Amino acid sequence: MHPSLKPLGDRIIAYLAERWSLPVALATLEQIPGGASRETYRVRVSVAGETRGLIVRRDPKTSLIDTERALEYQTYEAVHGAGYPVPEPLFLEEDPRFLERPFSVMAEIPGCETQVAGVRADATEDRRERLGANMWMLLGELAALDIDALGVTRFMPV
Numbered sequence: 743m744h745p746s747l748k749p750l751g752d753r754i755i756a757y758l759a760e761r762w763s764l765p766v767a768l769a770t771l772e773q774i775p776g777g778a779s780r781e782t783y784r785v786r787v788s789v790a791g792e793t794r795g796l797i798v799r800r801d802p803k804t805s806l807i808d809t810e811r812a813l814e815y816q817t818y819e820a821v822h823g824a825g826y827p828v829p830e831p832l833f834l835e836e837d838p839r840f841l842e843r844p845f846s847v848m849a850e851i852p853g854c855e856t857q858v859a860g861v862r863a864d865a866t867e868d869r870r871e872r873l874g875a876n877m878w879m880l881l882g883e884l885a886a887l888d889i890d891a892l893g894v895t896r897f898m899p900v
Contacts, residue, residue, distance in 0.1 A: 795850030801843040
């Protein structure tokens with residue numbers, strides 16, 4: 743972990759310990775590059791002897807892209823609940839006292855590569871074709887979902 747991330751790591755651990763009412767220890771913390779609308783961090787913690795991978799998405803100080811964090815989080819909840827391969831939403835925190843700005847915490851999807859360079863480096867042509875086909879299939883399925891049945895109209899105006 744880069745030394746500049748230690749204060750953030752300490753605050754994340756304190757937040758998680760409070761939310762879970764359990765001791766939490768930080769194993770690793772790294773910022774994931776990209777993510778124009780949020781600062782994104784991969785966090786590994788130990789909770790009750792179990793290692794957990796988490797993704798923390800914190801609002802930036804300023805942004806060229808303004809997105810509604812609650813709508814984003816609630817959409818993840820709806821899509822995850824419908825069985826799609828998206829991260830499990832764990833916490834949406836609007837109070838800036840914990841990490842200086844609002845943020846969300848989600849379970850990391852094990853083995854999920856988010857960087858194009860990582861996919862290219864570890865993929866045969868056949869695997870890249872399957873990944874691409876799977877991505878477009880899932881996007882098509884998501885676009886075809888009934889938003890009323892999914893519950894999206896409960897929190898998002900249509």
